[in-house]
Amino acid sequence: MTADRAILSRQLEGQVALITGAASGIGRGIAEVLHSRGASLVIVDIDGDAARQAAAEIAGNGGAAMGLSGDVTDPSTLATAVDTALERFGEIDICIANAGVIGGPGFSDRRDYSDADWDATQAVNLRGVVNTNDAVRPHMAERGSGRIINIASHGGRAPRGDGSELGSIQVPYGVSKAGVIQWTMHLALQIAKHGITVNAVCPGTLWTPMWQRIAVMRSQQQARYLGMDSKEIFDRQIQGSVPLGRPQTPTDIGNAVAFLASDDARIITGQALNVNGGATMN
Template sequence: MTTERTYIDLSSRTAIVTGGGNGIGRGIAIRLARAGADVYVADLDVDAAKSVSDELRVSGGRSSAGYVDVADQSSTDQMVASAIDELGKVDILVNNAGVGGAEGWAERQEGSIEDWNKVFEVNVLGIVHASKSVSGHMIERGSGKIVNVASAAGRRGSPGFAHYSTSKASAINVTQAFAYQLAPHKINVNSVCPGLLWTDLWHDIADRRLRMTGDGETSGRDYFEQRLSNVPLGREQTPEDIGNAVAFLCSDRASSITGQALNVDGGAMMN
């Protein structure tokens, strides 16, 4: 019988997941560990990162955790050094950490200049910093996989949320540039574009929408479900759905795939 591990086998691989303490990042960390990878969970919220890492160790995996602010190059350098120190090497980097804007963004109808700067610092430069921190190590080893978590919002501009959707379009574009640059070193760089997941980020998006429309009758969850009505498969995504796509892209099954952006959104985007 073909087991899951024989189809997507990441045993003897070591992965870093940024923003791995919560939501989608946590789901990715769990999925990679289930495929056999050792996982370094890195997050601004270090307590959450440690708790996910504890969970992975309890299930029998090797894991470690630490603080990172992906907006800061020295912090991502430190993250990679700690992962190598504690787990021996890095084969996989998942750039998942992301934000909707600067502090208080959910209370603003339009992105402020601080929101534009913040999403570029975290959602775009966060990918650049962590990729730069790890690429020397991967080049020396002659292999590696980098997966960036972009968004369906990066496929089409979002009204009132332009700062965020523009940052995610940039995440798709920087994925392509790095895929070209790192291809000679056998490093694959891809992105995934999640659709709708009911995580903390979406709770804030829904709260913001309710504030904007002033509709006290509808709950945030109702608004989220209305958005699902435009999705061909009519289902929300789960962190596990995103983890499955990431695990595939990090596996030998995806060796010929680079520079791609894989929509994991129930068919919401078909480009």
């Protein structure tokens, strides 16, 4: 390892990162990358047991990671998580609002969106991000520094597909992610004076429990996918739609988040970065 590479690999040493929805999928990948670069972790998830397990697996028992139960739709649970994190670590330098859902209960059994899909995506994906950011910003403003990174989606930049490919059931999700990008820009404007940067990362397509729900929905609801298993449907989605030729991984998203959390990105705020292999260029 060169000296420069060694410095990069510990570029978040001494920093504390709070990450929501980090018990699985992309959030877990972000947590692993930030920990590998030296950050201490506060993993918050609606599944508290899974959050604690993830923290133990990433950092080892006694390592610099804690797992907490928290529901991003309930600001009181986020306030408790922030207080607990500050008691343990004394500061929060980085906030990653990652928790998200593709739709409401029964999503995979529907062809079209329902009130449940609008309610769940607005509550978790949009208000949940606002709640998470609001929970940390007074602390960051008081310290005069901080990095906030919100996980949106390239589907929040513009509608994808031809109207038949994705189905209208994913419309509430896309609208909620567009809201995350708009909120990110507004918040960046509001709190730049406190030395806090706010950016969004827009992942493309990853094989996580969320995408598995999309694949099950397609296998049941869309004729062209009938008889295919979930992974085949995912692979079909990737074929021809990603110029770099592969799906993204949670580590890919973690690498982008680590850059935006690092000192290298200190003059970047109010931006939304696609991490999607070139699937969309906007």
